[in-house]
Amino acid sequence: MINELRIENFRGFTSLDLKNLKRVNLVVGENNSGKTSLLEAILALCEPQRVQQLPGLFRALQGNPDVRYFRWLLKDGASRGQGLLSAKAGAEKWGLSLSTPKVPDSDSANGPAGGYLYTGTAFRLWGDPRPRLTCRIMSVQHRDPNALVTLVGKAHRKGGGEETLQRLLAKVDPRIKKVRVDPGEDGNQVIVDIGLSELVPVSQVGQGVYRLLVILADIIGESPDVVLIDEVENGLHHSIHEQVWSGLAETAEKLDVQIIATTHSEECLNAAHNAFLGRKDYDLSVIQLFRVESGVQGRVLDKEHIEAAIAGKIDLR
Numbered sequence: 001m002i003n004e005l006r007i008e009n010f011r012g013f014t015s016l017d018l019k020n021l022k023r024v025n026l027v028v029g030e031n032n033s034g035k036t037s038l039l040e041a042i043l044a045l046c047e048p049q050r051v052q053q054l055p056g057l058f059r060a061l062q063g064n065p066d067v068r069y070f071r072w073l074l075k076d077g078a079s080r081g082q083g084l085l086s087a088k089a090g091a092e093k094w095g096l097s098l099s100t101p102k103v104p105d106s107d108s109a110n111g112p113a114g115g116y117l118y119t120g121t122a123f124r125l126w127g128d129p130r131p132r133l134t135c136r137i138m139s140v141q142h143r144d145p146n147a148l149v150t151l152v153g154k155a156h157r158k159g160g161g162e163e164t165l166q167r168l169l170a171k172v173d174p175r176i177k178k179v180r181v182d183p184g185e186d187g188n189q190v191i192v193d194i195g196l197s198e199l200v201p202v203s204q205v206g207q208g209v210y211r212l213l214v215i216l217a218d219i220i221g222e223s224p225d226v227v228l229i230d231e232v233e234n235g236l237h238h239s240i241h242e243q244v245w246s247g248l249a250e251t252a253e254k255l256d257v258q259i260i261a262t263t264h265s266e267e268c269l270n271a272a273h274n275a276f277l278g279r280k281d282y283d284l285s286v287i288q289l290f291r292v293e294s295g296v297q298g299r300v301l302d303k304e305h306i307e308a309a310i311a312g313k314i315d316l317r
Contacts, residue, residue, distance in 0.1 A: 001258045002042070002089050002133070002226065009075040009083030010098060011037040014295035021300065022285040023252050026232075026272050027262040029289035034296040035262040038289065039137075039228045042260060044096060045087045046135035046226055048127050051117050058139055058230055071122035074098045075295065089133065096127035133225035136218055138232075143214045145203070149188045151214060153181055154221030161220045168216050168251055172243040173209050207235040212244055219257055229261035233268040241271030249275055253283070260287075273306055 001023065007016040012034045027035045036058050044051050055061045055069040062068060074083050081103050086095030096117070101124055114128035143151070155161040162179070169176045169192075178193035179202075190213070191199040202210055211234070219227055236244060252259050263269065269286065276284040286301040286309070301309060309315075 245275035
């Protein structure tokens with residue numbers, strides 16, 4: 001589990017230090033405050049070998065990635081044309097170096113061990129390509145039904161996976177008694193038992209259940225160390241936010257997964273706080289990002305400061 005993050009000269013971040021991260025972390029901030037950029041940095045640190053995939057993972061990919069995406073990863077006007085990403089998980093600490101092609105190779109070699117992970121016309125990334133933590137991504141893009149069938153099938157093949165998936169989904173919709181993959185004449189689809197005469201397609205139960213099913217099936221089936229969820233409230237009505245967070249909290253604890261999720265929603269923050277209040281351990285932190293003249297800054301809020309923010313004593317705008 002990642003405990004600390006440091007980001008220097010990456011996208012809008014000049015210098016960002018985040019410490020005391022929890023099992024579940026909710027990233028808040030105004031539009032263009034760096035929430036998605038933070039997820040990109042975390043993915044690069046967890047699985048450096050996937051850096052080449054970054055352009056299309058969280059953002060709409062358009063044009064030449066070298067020109068339209070990678071050249072903007074090093075903050076414009078970065079000091080000495082260099083930047084750094086580093087993380088700490090337990091006693092282990094590692095990092096990646098960012099630079100322009102004008103920076104001598106010897107300078108990159110003096111940073112983290114490894115070699116070039118990406119070289120382009122305006123940007124280079126140096127580091128050890130070995131994965132440190134396995135990472136799964138939940139973007140705002142809707143997973144199609146075929147992809148969902150694959151996810152649910154993989155979750156069911158895990159020991160106890162079917163029962164775990166059903167139990168967690170029932171926290172959001174108590175009607176759900178079973179989750180199955182139906183090999184119908186019109187193709188495979190996920191169906192659920194909600195007490196009707198027949199099991200029904202999961203798409204008919206509601207977008208909230210569909211969204212949560214994607215997240216839970218992916219976590220159970222893939223067993224990652226870290227899950228990154230962009231706009232976790234996407235597709236969810238505010239009335240079920242607390243139930244969803246209860247399911248995510250239990251999933252993170254039982255399956256030993258760290259969740260880092262972004263949100264634009266005040267209701268989502270309140271719901272996460274309320275869900276963790278009802279648990280034995282309040283294993284939630286809020287990462288607040290905000291823009292200042294020098295770039296994006298941030299801080300980690302614990303339970304006391306989260307309560308103060310909800311009460312209006314700390315400005316989260």
